[in-house]
Amino acid sequence: MPELPEVETVRIGLSGFLPGRIVKSVKHDWPKGFPNAETDVRKFLIGAKVMAVKRRAKVLLIELSSGYSLAIHLKMTGQLVFRASGGEQFGAGHPSDSLVGDLPDRSTRVIFTFTDGSKLFFNDQRKFGWVRLLPTAEAQNIDFLNKVGPEPLSTDFTWKILRERLSRRPNTNIKAALLDQTVIAGIGNIYTDESLWGAKIHPSTLVKDLSDAKLKKLYTALVDVLRLSIEKGGSTDKNYVNAEGRRGSYLTFANVFRREGQPCPRCGHEIVKIRVAGRGTHICPHCQKSV
DNA sequence: CACTTGACCTGTCCGC
DNA sequence: TGCGGACAGGTCAAGT
Numbered sequence: 013m014p015e016l017p018e019v020e021t022v023r024i025g026l027s028g029f030l031p032g033r034i035v036k037s038v039k040h041d042w043p044k045g046f047p048n049a050e051t052d053v054r055k056f057l058i059g060a061k062v063m064a065v066k067r068r069a070k071v072l073l074i075e076l077s078s079g080y081s082l083a084i085h086l087k088m089t090g091q092l093v094f095r096a097s098g099g100e101q102f103g104a105g106h107p108s109d110s111l112v113g114d115l116p117d118r119s120t121r122v123i124f125t126f127t128d129g130s131k132l133f134f135n136d137q138r139k140f141g142w143v144r145l146l147p148t149a150e151a152q153n154i155d156f157l158n159k160v161g162p163e164p165l166s167t168d169f170t171w172k173i174l175r176e177r178l179s180r181r182p183n184t185n186i187k188a189a190l191l192d193q194t195v196i197a198g199i200g201n202i203y204t205d206e207s208l209w210g211a212k213i214h215p216s217t218l219v220k221d222l223s224d225a226k227l228k229k230l231y232t233a234l235v236d237v238l239r240l241s242i243e244k245g246g247s248t249d250k251n252y253v254n255a256e257g258r259r260g261s262y263l264t265f266a267n268v269f270r271r272e273g274q275p276c277p278r279c280g281h282e283i284v285k286i287r288v289a290g291r292g293t294h295i296c297p298h299c300q301k302s303v
Numbered sequence: 304c305a306c307t308t309g310a311c312c313t314g315t316c317c318g319c
Numbered sequence: 320t321g322c323g324g325a326c327a328g329g330t331c332a333a334g335t
Contacts, residue, residue: 013328087329089313119313138312140329142329156330184306201328250315250327258329290308291328 014070014086016164016198022092023067024266025255026132029094030062030074032125040122043185045136046143056080057145069160069197079245081148085110085156089119089251090141097129111248112257137251161196165238171231178219178227186222186230187215188289199234199302202247202262202269205294207234209268214300215288240265268294 014022035057054107060076067073072092074082084092093112115133116123122134122143134143146154162169175197181189188196190204194230199207208215209235213226222230246252246260249270255261263270267277272285272294281298 015329085329088327136312137314138327140312181305188306191329292326 013088013200013202013247013249014090015200015203015247015264016070017203017238018246018252019067019070019086019198020242021246021254021260022086023065023072026065026072026074026092026094029130029255030065030132032061033130034059034061035076035124036127037125038122039125040134042121042139043204043272045139045141046122048145052145057082068152068157069163069193070200071157073099073148075148079147079148083144083146083151083153083154084134085142087136087138087142089137091119091136091251091253091257092255093133093135093253093257094255095131095133109258109261110256111251111253111259130247156193158292159194161192161194163197164199166232169235171228174231174234175224175227178222182220184214184219185289186213186219187291187293189219190234191289198238201289201291201293202249202266203234203237203241205269206237206266209294209296209300210234210237212299214302215286216297216302268296269292 015159038053056078057076057080059071060078061078063075063077065072065074070085072084074084086092091112095115117135119137120133121139123134124132131243144154154197162173165248178189178225181195183193186208187204190199207230211226211229213222213230241247241262244260244262244265245254247262248259249263268283271283273281275281276283276296276299281296283294283296286293
């Protein structure tokens, strides 16, 4: 669920809230998800000031003045919600797009409290997510980020780079290849389905069978879909919320994802849900022909 | 080695 | 109504 656009939306939100704030305390009872030793937490987190909030792939990196960073992965049901002191929930916006009420709630795993009384809540219903405190210089070297592929929205990501990255997995289907974080960073189930629909590629197509023309279409579709989703604040299916606890609206604009039974916006044929690469997969069987 | 499947979790939904 | 089971999907580990 949180894929690149969702994590980027959280990053943008937190960038407006966290820099300059000083961590006063941290409360959690989740050693599996936040395994750092208490002594390191006291030394490098408590009293540290937030300098910046960055993102690599689907990992958020909160840089601290101590030379350490918090690396956070939301996995499927993670939420990072900021509340100003006083705990006002909705700010000036519309409560109707808020998915979280009073915090902490039963899914709250970690609470960061800042010296001004504001708080950052890490909620994760399914506890797949994680938080790590580690030296900023080593943040890029944690196993996951070490192996991860290029950022699809970086200016030097071209269709030829996409082709080169995909060529590492010639005999697998394009859906599995796009989901593979070592091929390209940040793509998950939603944007795989949406971009393959945009490029009129069946998700079971083997990578080696894709022509350059198709790869160019896929490149364009992928970048467009990611950019549009960031513009719409990401996709909220069930859990995802931004740093204010609000829903994203991309799924309103989605063409196939979670739209089985509805007509394809391009040709009118019925969208169906199939299973590819072990994932629920949404396609228009008319636009996206099998190989 | 290349690729696929299962495990990790918990809440929700469906069928009996 | 209650309950078991399937399902959701990001990533790593184990299996083929």
